[in-house]
Amino acid sequence: MLWGNFPPAFWSIGEGMQSRSQSKKLLDHNKKYIPGGVVSVNRATQPEIAFARGEGAHIWDVDGNQYLDYHAAFGPHFLGHNDPYVTETVITTLRENASLFGAGTTALEGELAELICKHVPSAHSVQLLNTGSEATYQAIRLGRAVTGRDHIIKMQGGYNGWHNDVACNLMTPLNDLGPRVSPGEYPFKAISAGIPLEHQALVHSVNFNDLESVRYVCEKYPIAALITEPILQNIGIVKPEPGFLSGLRELADEFGFVLIFDEVKTGFRHAVGGYSSLAGVAPDLVVFGKALANGYPIAVLAGRADMMNRFVDPSASRRVLLAGTYNAHPVPTVAAIATIKRLLMNDGEVYRHVEALGVAMQKGIEEIFSKLDITGVVARQGSAFCPYFMDHCPTDWHDLARHHDFTTDVIFRRILIEHGVYAFPLATKQWSLSSAHTMADVEVTLEQIENALAVAFASLQDQVS
Numbered sequence: 300m301l302w303g304n305f306p307p308a309f310w311s312i313g314e315g316m317q318s319r320s321q322s323k324k325l326l327d328h329n330k331k332y333i334p335g336g337v338v339s340v341n342r343a344t345q346p347e348i349a350f351a352r353g354e355g356a357h358i359w360d361v362d363g364n365q366y367l368d369y370h371a372a373f374g375p376h377f378l379g380h381n382d383p384y385v386t387e388t389v390i391t392t393l394r395e396n397a398s399l400f401g402a403g404t405t406a407l408e409g410e411l412a413e414l415i416c417k418h419v420p421s422a423h424s425v426q427l428l429n430t431g432s433e434a435t436y437q438a439i440r441l442g443r444a445v446t447g448r449d450h451i452i453k454m455q456g457g458y459n460g461w462h463n464d465v466a467c468n469l470m471t472p473l474n475d476l477g478p479r480v481s482p483g484e485y486p487f488k489a490i491s492a493g494i495p496l497e498h499q500a501l502v503h504s505v506n507f508n509d510l511e512s513v514r515y516v517c518e519k520y521p522i523a524a525l526i527t528e529p530i531l532q533n534i535g536i537v538k539p540e541p542g543f544l545s546g547l548r549e550l551a552d553e554f555g556f557v558l559i560f561d562e563v564k565t566g567f568r569h570a571v572g573g574y575s576s577l578a579g580v581a582p583d584l585v586v587f588g589k590a591l592a593n594g595y596p597i598a599v600l601a602g603r604a605d606m607m608n609r610f611v612d613p614s615a616s617r618r619v620l621l622a623g624t625y626n627a628h629p630v631p632t633v634a635a636i637a638t639i640k641r642l643l644m645n646d647g648e649v650y651r652h653v654e655a656l657g658v659a660m661q662k663g664i665e666e667i668f669s670k671l672d673i674t675g676v677v678a679r680q681g682s683a684f685c686p687y688f689m690d691h692c693p694t695d696w697h698d699l700a701r702h703h704d705f706t707t708d709v710i711f712r713r714i715l716i717e718h719g720v721y722a723f724p725l726a727t728k729q730w731s732l733s734s735a736h737t738m739a740d741v742e743v744t745l746e747q748i749e750n751a752l753a754v755a756f757a758s759l760q761d762q763v764s
């Protein structure tokens with residue numbers, strides 16, 4: 300079972316937690332005006348909770364329940380919620396000048412672009428947008444423009460935004476996908492209605508860590524661009540095997556496609572230079588969002604200056620349209636500047652702190668697995684991790700879908716929420732530590748994880764007996 304369709308009263312609300320009557324009231328109200336009561340489809344999840352406040356490593360719901368947060372709003376809050384330095388900088392900007400001019404340029408956007416070019420090795424030129432989806436859209440369009448080709452490659456199990464090119468082949472049920480193919484490609488499996496068939500024919504999905512399939516597709520179609528997260532972080536933490544990212548670089552050079560690293564989740568969370576700086580592989584274009592501004596809406600498309608210059612090419616037939624009323628709005632722009640400055644402080648102390656927490660968390664969870672005789676591993680990169688109920692860290696979506704116990708994963712997460720620890724209650728979703736978490740938070744979390752796993756396995760046992 301992929302999505303975990305369980306009876307609501309499968310377990311009870313944890314000790315010390317209030318009922319969620321106010322959450323229910325608010326959701327019922329919002330459902331009258333917003334389809335489903337939520338403004339992003341994934342937010343419709345069980346248990347239904349309306350949140351009211353976030354501070355550091357904690358979030359509170361409208362009924363006053365407090366949770367240690369490992370969701371981080373799908374990743375942005377790398378410095379924790381409401382980081383004082385970022386918040387103060389934003390407040391000052393709001394007081395002094397947060398106007399939008401929509402003409403010419405501003406000092407803030409130049410400052411942010413310079414910071415990024417200075418610290419991200421593959422960023423020679425930068426454009427500022429609002430969301431990761433806009434940035435991946437523009438990256439792919441730019442890839443098509445510079446190559447004069449239409450086909451693209453994406454990874455099965457990768458998420459790169461909601462638009463037509465990439466809204467496909469994420470957590471595709473294996474029944475729909477068929478067996479693992481290599482070398483080869485998977486059929487387009489949309490995650491949205493409304494994608495024209497003509498468009499679908501241009502998108503080729505292959506498994507992560509499968510260079511042979513990339514070569515196979517390149518030999519068959521004129522590929523404009525390949526887009527991939529350098530670590531698949533929308534199905535937990537699926538890391539590149541040694542040689543995979545550099546192999547993509549070599550294939551890009553051999554076949555002439557544009558290599559796009561989607562660092563919306565990995566960027567700034569793993570290093571200021573992005574995961575590509577740790578891997579030592581330079582993409583042609585790179586996309587950032589999320590942790591870049593610790594929760595404020597901004598995204599970056601950066602890369603080779605010769606490619607990026609297409610956005611201002613004097614020839615109308617060569618120029619790629621990049622436009623946006625809110626691009627480089629001063630509030631998210633200054634939030635990004637403040638976030639990067641925070642990340643650079645004390646020679647990257649933030650990264651050493653979250654690494655120590657991550658090591659303790661991974662070790663602690665793996666010890667609990669072994670104490671409770673549970674088959675499980677923790678895949679981790681720095682502050683981002685994912686416990687899997689399988690005996691090895693997955694290398695691609697097929698490996699994960701075939702071996703991971705999705706039912707236990709969802710039940711475990713839901714019980715944990717009732718114990719005051721919020722990891723997103725959908726199987727395989729990434730857990731995110733922040734610099735606001737402490738070793739004491741990790742200890743409390745480990746205690747609750749042990750409790751929740753014991754309850755989860757007892758509940759599952761009851762269900763089968």
Ligand SMILES: Cc1ncc(COP(=O)(O)O)c(C=O)c1O
Nearest residue numbers: 430431432458459460561563564
């Ligand atoms: C790797 C990756 N790319 C792109 C996106 C899209 O970003 P946004 O939600 O800001 O449009 C996401 C969002 O989760 C993501 O994880």
